[in-house]
Amino acid sequence: MRVLDADVHESFGSIKDLAPYLPEPYRGWIASGAWRGFSQPFAYTSPGLGNRADVRSKDGSASVSDYGQMRDQLLDPYDLGHAVLTGYFYPTGLKLQYGLATALAAAYNDYVAEHWLAKDKRFIGSVQINARDPDAAAREIDRMAAHPQVRQVLLPVVDDIAYGHPQYRPIFEAANRNRLMVAFHHTTFAQGPYGMGLHYMERHALLPLAMMPQIISLICNGVFDAYPNLRFMVLEGGFSWLPHVMWRLDREYRQGRIEVPWIKKLPSQHCRERLRLSTQPTEDITGDQWMKLIDLMGTDDVLVFSTDYPHFDFDDPNAAIPRSLPETTREKILWRNGAEFYDLGDAPKSERPLEAAAE
Amino acid sequence: MARHSVCKVHDVAVGALTEVKVGRSPIVLSRLPSGEIRAVGGRCPHQGAALRHGCVSGTTGADRPNELTYGCEGEILRCPWHGFEFSLRDGLPTTPDSEGLALRLRLYEVEVEGDEVVVVT
Numbered sequence: 086m087r088v089l090d091a092d093v094h095e096s097f098g099s100i101k102d103l104a105p106y107l108p109e110p111y112r113g114w115i116a117s118g119a120w121r122g123f124s125q126p127f128a129y130t131s132p133g134l135g136n137r138a139d140v141r142s143k144d145g146s147a148s149v150s151d152y153g154q155m156r157d158q159l160l161d162p163y164d165l166g167h168a169v170l171t172g173y174f175y176p177t178g179l180k181l182q183y184g185l186a187t188a189l190a191a192a193y194n195d196y197v198a199e200h201w202l203a204k205d206k207r208f209i210g211s212v213q214i215n216a217r218d219p220d221a222a223a224r225e226i227d228r229m230a231a232h233p234q235v236r237q238v239l240l241p242v243v244d245d246i247a248y249g250h251p252q253y254r255p256i257f258e259a260a261n262r263n264r265l266m267v268a269f270h271h272t273t274f275a276q277g278p279y280g281m282g283l284h285y286m287e288r289h290a291l292l293p294l295a296m297m298p299q300i301i302s303l304i305c306n307g308v309f310d311a312y313p314n315l316r317f318m319v320l321e322g323g324f325s326w327l328p329h330v331m332w333r334l335d336r337e338y339r340q341g342r343i344e345v346p347w348i349k350k351l352p353s354q355h356c357r358e359r360l361r362l363s364t365q366p367t368e369d370i371t372g373d374q375w376m377k378l379i380d381l382m383g384t385d386d387v388l389v390f391s392t393d394y395p396h397f398d399f400d401d402p403n404a405a406i407p408r409s410l411p412e413t414t415r416e417k418i419l420w421r422n423g424a425e426f427y428d429l430g431d432a433p434k435s436e437r438p439l440e441a442a443a444e
Numbered sequence: 445m446a447r448h449s450v451c452k453v454h455d456v457a458v459g460a461l462t463e464v465k466v467g468r469s470p471i472v473l474s475r476l477p478s479g480e481i482r483a484v485g486g487r488c489p490h491q492g493a494a495l496r497h498g499c500v501s502g503t504t505g506a507d508r509p510n511e512l513t514y515g516c517e518g519e520i521l522r523c524p525w526h527g528f529e530f531s532l533r534d535g536l537p538t539t540p541d542s543e544g545l546a547l548r549l550r551l552y553e554v555e556v557e558g559d560e561v562v563v564v565t
Contacts, residue, residue, distance in 0.1 A: 251509065307509040339490075339539050339547075340526040347506040351540055 086416055087166040088402045089423035091363045092270070092320045092391035093159065094173045095201045096148035097193075106192035111185050120185075123178050125273040130285050131397035140395035148173065149395040152204045159394045160207055163402050166420065167429065169209040169391075170201055171320060175241035175272050177216040186215035187225065194229050202234045209427055211239035211268060219252060223259035230263035236427045237266040237318070242295050244276045249299075249306030261312045266426060268318040269299050289398075296322030297330055300360060304334060307347040309355040316359045316426055321393055324362035325370075328381040331356050357384045361426050363391035364418060365400040372409030385414045389423040449560045456481050456561060458518045463496035466565055471552060473561065474500050474532055477518040482532045483563045485550035488523040497524035503538055521549070 097103060100122040104115045114120060125147075129135035135147025140158065142148045149155055160168060174193055176186035190213045202210045212229040214222035229235050238260045240248055248256075248269075260267050275281075277291030296319050303309055303317065334352030342348065350358075370378070379385045392400050406418050424430075450464035450471065462473045463486055470486025472495045486495050502517035520538065521530045528547065529538040535549035553564040 311508075335545075339528050339537070342529060342539050343504050343522075343527070345506075345509075346504040346512065347509050349540070354540070 087420040087424075088163060088390065089420050089427075089429075090159070090163075090165050090168040090392045090394070090402070091268075091318065091389045091423050091426075092171050092365060093155070093168045093394050094148065094396060095152075095155070095170045095197060096142070096146075096150050096173060097196060097200075098143045098150040100174075102150075103189065103192040103196055106195040107188055111188045111192075114185070115189075123174070123273060126281070127273075127285050127288060129397070133397050135397060136395045137397055137399050142395075147396060152201060155394065156205065159392065160205065163392075165207060165402075167207050167209050167423070167427070169211065169237070169268075169423075169427070170197060171211050171239055171268065171270055172197070172213055173270075173272075175213065175239075175243075175270075177214070177241045177243055177246070178272055178274050179215070180217070180245075183215060183218045183221070187218055187221040190215050190222075191225055191228070194225070198229075198232055202232065206234070208234055209237070210235040211237050212265065213239055214256065216240060216246060216248075216253065216256060219255040223255040226256065226259035226263060226265065230259075230265055235265070237268045240267060240269050240299075241272045242269050242299060242322075243272050243274045247298055247302035249302030249304070249308050251306065254308075254311075257308055257312055257315060261315050264314070264428075266316050266318060268320055269296060269322065270320040271295055271322060292321070293323030293326055297326055300330060300356070301334065304348065304352045304355055305345055307345075309359060310347055310349050316361065318361045318363065318389065318426060320363045320391065321365060322362065323366075323368075324364060324388055325368060325378055327356065327360075327362060327387065328378070331382075353383070357382070357387065360387065361389050361422060362387055363389050364405065365391040365393045366398045367400050367405045372407035375407060375410055376414075379414065385417050386422055388418045389426060390419045446565050447555075448563045448565060449557070450483075450563050451561050453481075453556055453559045453561055459500050461496050461498060461500060461521070463494075464563070466563060469565075470494065470496070471563060472496050472498075472521075473554070473563075474518075474521070476532060481554045481556065481561060483552040483554045483561075484521070484530075484532070484535060485552075488525065488528065489547045489549065490523060490526060490528050493523050493525040495521065495523065498522050499524070500532070503529055 104112050132138040176189040179186040193213050271292045275295040277294040281288045331353035448466045456473045456475045458475045472486045473483045503520045505513045530549045535551045537547050555562040
């Protein structure tokens with residue numbers, strides 16, 4: 086069975102690896118160690134320090150910077166058809182120095198293009214941006230969209246951005262005109278409603294609670310309606326909450342549509358049609374429970390397999406999705422839903438119309 | 445079919461709700477701005493709230509977020525409990541509906557005979 090892995094975290098060995106891709110003065114700043122990158126505000130408690138313990142990075146961080154290692158541990162042994170690179174270096178985490186953050190995003194994109202995308206056609210790329218400067222982010226999306234392996238914009242979920250806010254529209258406009266999808270991934274800054282909790286376990290369990298508001302924000306503020314060609318992927322944010330969010334939004338919409346009449350479809354319909362959720366970390370539910378959940382979602386189009394390699398809560402493609410699921414459903418989760426999301430049909434992306442290229 | 449003389453024509457006004465009973469069944473009446481009289485089942489199809497406590501209003505539209513338009517004054521009935529909106533023109537909710545929760549007002553045929561409002565059940 087073919088497998089598409091929607092969430093694979095490539096990285097650099099050191100932030101100084103980005104220096105050659107930066108313009109001055111930022112090149113000098115990063116090369117000299119004026120900023121040493123983000124540090125997670127907690128200690129990892131897993132044996133591999135955030136990574137699988139059989140994936141060691143040079144600097145001991147929860148990352149992998151060696152393409153060969155990823156190929157040998159993930160791409161080849163699992164015979165992945167495609168792996169979506171989602172990074173975990175998200176310059177949006179900088180709450181100041183927007184020029185630096187925007188330059189870092191561009192540098193990271195160029196670094197990934199050279200050191201990862203160019204090495205394996207199985208990779209699908211994400212555009213990293215500084216979301217705090219939406220116009221600059223849009224320009225970066227326009228720039229990177231020309232890359233034939235780039236299929237999506239990665240929006241990092243931090244502690245103070247709900248992406249439905251009108252100020253982020255340039256990002257969605259850019260994704261839309263470039264026929265890119267939009268994916269959301271948590272960060273080391275993401276929080277639940279009352280902060281990060283007091284323990285790593287607490288913080289990790291709260292991550293879905295940082296994702297649900299993004300979907301609520303996008304739908305309530307009309308992003309789904311404004312861009313009918315855009316599709317949205319929640320990565321590593323849980324999936325068993327979707328029935329609740331759909332039902333709750335439908336109820337809220339029926340009683341409160343008068344306030345938000347720009348929403349033209351039932352929120353649940355928007356979700357079923359254009360929202361996708363990656364499966365990792367699966368919650369070790371039984372095959373019967375998977376099917377009950379899919380029944381509650383109303384479709385088996387929503388779930389997209391992911392491993393989260395190289396992180397410690399990795400899901401094995403051969404083990405995470407129960408073999409007791411109907412073959413067609415399992416195939417949709419492991420391959421087809423993702424392939425359709427990323428438009429991996431017979432037509433290569435370069436043959437698809439690109440509005441940006443015509444402008 | 446049964447015909448029920450339920451009230452006088454002047455009892456039914458635009459923007460207002462008049463409840464009558466046919467047997468034990470409540471029916472609420474309102475006059476559309478066009479002059480037509482509507483008679484609908486008196487209980488909300490959602491959870492059964494007494495619609496006589498609801499309100500007749502217009503409703504909003506928008507092609508873009510935060511740019512509201514307003515229209516259909518006198519043609520929208522909102523449930524007194526949850527605010528669900530129904531069009532008095534056709535009884536349908538203003539929200540696109542789903543198969544799982546089909547909601548619509550029950551519309552009764554109305555005839556005017558002299559100054560009497562007659563509901564056909």
